[in-house]
Amino acid sequence: MTYQIELDRVEKHYGRFHALKEISLAIPKGQFVALVGPSGCGKSTLLRSIAGLERITSGTLRIAGEPVDDLPPRKRDLAMVFQSYALYPHMSVRDNLTYALRLKGVSRAERARRAEEVAAVIGLETLLDRRPRELSGGQRQRVAMGRAIIRQPRAFLFDEPLSNLDAALRVRMRKEVRALHDRIGATSVYVTHDQIEAMTMADHVVVLQAGRIEQQGTPVALYDRPANRFVAGFIGSPAMNFIPGVIAGDGRAVRLALPGNPMLETTIAGTPGLQVEVGIRPEHMVLGSPDAPDALPLVVNAVETTGAASYLFTEGEPELIVTTEGTATIRAGDTIGVSVDPARVHLFEPETGASLRSASL
Amino acid sequence: MTRILRSLRDGIGFDVLLVIIALSYLLVFAGLPLIYNVIISFQTVDVFSLGTLWHPNAGFDNYRAIFDDPLAGRVLWQTIVFTLGSVALQFTFGFALALFFHQNFTGATWIRGLFLAAWVMPGLVVGVLWNWLLSGDFGVINHLLESLGLIEDPVFWRSNVETSLYAVLIANIWYGTPFNMILLAVGLAAIPGDLYEAAELDGANAFQRFWTITLPMMRATIGAVLALGIIFTLQQFDLFAAITQGGPAGSSTVAQYWSWQLSFREFDFGRGAVISVLMIIVVLFVSLIYVRSTKAETQL
Ligand SMILES: Nc1ncnc2c1ncn2[C@@H]1O[C@H](COP(=O)(O)OP(=O)(O)O)[C@@H](O)[C@H]1O
Ligand SMILES: [Mg+2]
Numbered sequence: 001m002t003y004q005i006e007l008d009r010v011e012k013h014y015g016r017f018h019a020l021k022e023i024s025l026a027i028p029k030g031q032f033v034a035l036v037g038p039s040g041c042g043k044s045t046l047l048r049s050i051a052g053l054e055r056i057t058s059g060t061l062r063i064a065g066e067p068v069d070d071l072p073p074r075k076r077d078l079a080m081v082f083q084s085y086a087l088y089p090h091m092s093v094r095d096n097l098t099y100a101l102r103l104k105g106v107s108r109a110e111r112a113r114r115a116e117e118v119a120a121v122i123g124l125e126t127l128l129d130r131r132p133r134e135l136s137g138g139q140r141q142r143v144a145m146g147r148a149i150i151r152q153p154r155a156f157l158f159d160e161p162l163s164n165l166d167a168a169l170r171v172r173m174r175k176e177v178r179a180l181h182d183r184i185g186a187t188s189v190y191v192t193h194d195q196i197e198a199m200t201m202a203d204h205v206v207v208l209q210a211g212r213i214e215q216q217g218t219p220v221a222l223y224d225r226p227a228n229r230f231v232a233g234f235i236g237s238p239a240m241n242f243i244p245g246v247i248a249g250d251g252r253a254v255r256l257a258l259p260g261n262p263m264l265e266t267t268i269a270g271t272p273g274l275q276v277e278v279g280i281r282p283e284h285m286v287l288g289s290p291d292a293p294d295a296l297p298l299v300v301n302a303v304e305t306t307g308a309a310s311y312l313f314t315e316g317e318p319e320l321i322v323t324t325e326g327t328a329t330i331r332a333g334d335t336i337g338v339s340v341d342p343a344r345v346h347l348f349e350p351e352t353g354a355s356l357r358s359a360s361l
Numbered sequence: 362m363t364r365i366l367r368s369l370r371d372g373i374g375f376d377v378l379l380v381i382i383a384l385s386y387l388l389v390f391a392g393l394p395l396i397y398n399v400i401i402s403f404q405t406v407d408v409f410s411l412g413t414l415w416h417p418n419a420g421f422d423n424y425r426a427i428f429d430d431p432l433a434g435r436v437l438w439q440t441i442v443f444t445l446g447s448v449a450l451q452f453t454f455g456f457a458l459a460l461f462f463h464q465n466f467t468g469a470t471w472i473r474g475l476f477l478a479a480w481v482m483p484g485l486v487v488g489v490l491w492n493w494l495l496s497g498d499f500g501v502i503n504h505l506l507e508s509l510g511l512i513e514d515p516v517f518w519r520s521n522v523e524t525s526l527y528a529v530l531i532a533n534i535w536y537g538t539p540f541n542m543i544l545l546a547v548g549l550a551a552i553p554g555d556l557y558e559a560a561e562l563d564g565a566n567a568f569q570r571f572w573t574i575t576l577p578m579m580r581a582t583i584g585a586v587l588a589l590g591i592i593f594t595l596q597q598f599d600l601f602a603a604i605t606q607g608g609p610a611g612s613s614t615v616a617q618y619w620s621w622q623l624s625f626r627e628f629d630f631g632r633g634a635v636i637s638v639l640m641i642i643v644v645l646f647v648s649l650i651y652v653r654s655t656k657a658e659t660q661l
Contacts, residue, residue, distance in 0.1 A: 051562060053558055053561070053562075072561070073558075073561045073562050074561050074562065074563075074564045074565060074566065076562075078562065079562060079563075080558075080559070080562050082555050082558070082559060084553070084555050086553070086555035086556055086558065086559040087559075088556060088559075088560075088574065089556075089578070090577045090578055090580075099560070099563050099565075099573070100563035100564050103563060103564045103565055103569060104564060147559075147563075151563070
């Protein structure tokens with residue numbers, strides 16, 4: 001199978017700084033891929049390497065099966081939407097949209113037709129004669145998108161295109177960008193530091209940290225089966241709780257380093273006596289009576305509520321977060337009982353951070 | 362009085378005070394001499410009447426004398442050649458250097474700084490330097506041209522009527538290029554780098570990026586640089602004084618130098634003033650273009 005974009009052991013050095021480490025990634029035609037990771041992990045560097053704005057140090061990069069390592073950006077036939085939008089300030093919206101077509105020598109009539117067509121798709125029909133400085137942030141963002149789709153490129157590259165918009169608009173544009181992708185049958189690589197954006201928009205999520213791919217897969221796979229502690233903590237909101245523990249004698253339960261050393265059942269077989277990090281997502285901690293036999297007794301230190309959900313913060317080290325639906329009646333100082341579905345418990349190797357589940361599967 | 366004190370204490374009206382000070386300064390040191398210059402262009406002023414503030418009326422006699430002067434046509438032509446030649450080549454070299462240093466190779470900032478050193482030199486020093494470089498017998502320029510095989514006999518740049526204007530022109534191009542380079546470099550640096558990246562992905566090659574991004578984005582800067590270049594070139598005096606003194610036989614006399622000669626060599630201040638009035642009109646016109654181009658910049 002030929003992939004639309006294919007990276008094979010790509011490395012990038014800036015002088016002595018190792019920015020990308022052994023990046024291998026294969027993107028089929030039509031897929032929406034999100035590159036996600038904390039700030040400075042190399043997302044933009046990876047995207048810019050695909051675009052040809054950065055030269056990779058080693059490895060191969062293929063677009064539609066063709067190696068492009070020696071092709072300048074203008075010959076790669078990719079379109080990019082920049083975080084800053086990078087609209088040409090001295091040109092009208094119409095000229096911004098049709099700039100690439102003009103360079104290609106497309107006739108004036110054809111350019112006008114395609115500008116109208118794209119303007120209709122992105123909802124900018126009435127703004128074609130304006131300059132970028134006369135547009136709002138959201139409108140500029142649309143022009144940047146329009147400038148990309150008018151070219152019908154082999155793939156779209158997005159570098160945090162929504163991060164300059166306000167929260168409400170960002171949520172709306174998330175859906176619009178994805179709908180546009182589906183409608184024109186595009187292949188898209190979308191960079192974001194926001195894991196919610198990545199999870200909601202993408203077919204395939206690639207988690208990067210310090211220039212390395214930590215894990216890649218569908219959003220559900222990353223959520224249900226994080227390969228390591230980093231991915232477990234990065235995906236999901238609020239972040240997963242981590243508690244040190246020791247695997248108990250039967251190898252099917254862990255003794256937690258919490259007051260009273262409670263036992264927690266798991267479905268993972270481990271070596272008795274092994275030190276582990278136990279990971280439990282806040283939304284998988286189910287509230288019950290503190291007196292129930294298997295419940296972990298925890299003391300609430302603070303309560304935050306959004307109306308739809310409430311977050312209970314526990315006392316002591318490590319601080320744990322428990323998510324409950326609706327407005328909680330629980331107050332700071334109350335003792336709660338929490339039970340956890342054994343299948344929802346994750347175990348990680350404390351040193352390497354690797355998940356023990358994959359070892360047991 | 363209390364109002365003034367209060368304004369100083371509260372700062373209210375302080376802005377108005379500052380504007381008044383600036384305007385008075387302009388009026389006294391720029392406005393009045395300018396007006397006085399226009400007035401004496403219509404008067405007979407010689408060594409004997411120089412001490413008095415008011416002189417006999419001359420009507421348009423001074424203007425007539427200038428236009429009838431056999432030197433007038435040549436001076437006009439030489440001024441045009443000198444000004445346009447200086448501005449065009451200073452701009453071209455300045456832009457080329459600005460683009461070159463925009464590549465940001467190692468040491469670019471240092472070398473750029475060296476260029477500025479040329480610009481901060483006093484005109485008379487530059488003139489002396491070029492006297493030496495252009496000298497007929499042992500000048501570096503002749504030596505270079507000879508070794509390149511471009512000339513066979515040494516050219517006496519400064520004393521030849523064919524070349525004297527170009528001797529000053531070459532020196533002035535060298536003198537003004539760094540200024541052009543710096544202003545244009547600032548303009549280049551103000552263009553966001555991501556525009557070039559966007560254009561590159563949109564399929565533009567280096568030439569197309571220059572033509573469709575750099576030049577239009579630099580329009581205001583270029584307008585300002587050209588206007589300032591014309592104004593500064595029309596003010597250039599030191600190089601003429603140091604290199605050719607307008608000669609030989611007026612072959613390198615330009616308007617500003619002629620005005621000085623009439624006033625301070627022939628002590629005919631009326632006719633000297635006529636030339637400065639005519640030059641002021643030209644400069645006002647160019648300034649208008651300059652102001653309009655900076656306005657275009659704020660609109661971008
Ligand atoms: N041109 C460069 N020279 C040196 N280091 C760079 C350069 N560009 C990026 N870096 C470094 O590479 C790392 C990754 O940067 P980037 O890809 O921009 O991160 P992000 O994931 O936030 O987009 C950062 O540590 C950054 O400092
Ligand atoms: Mg980035």
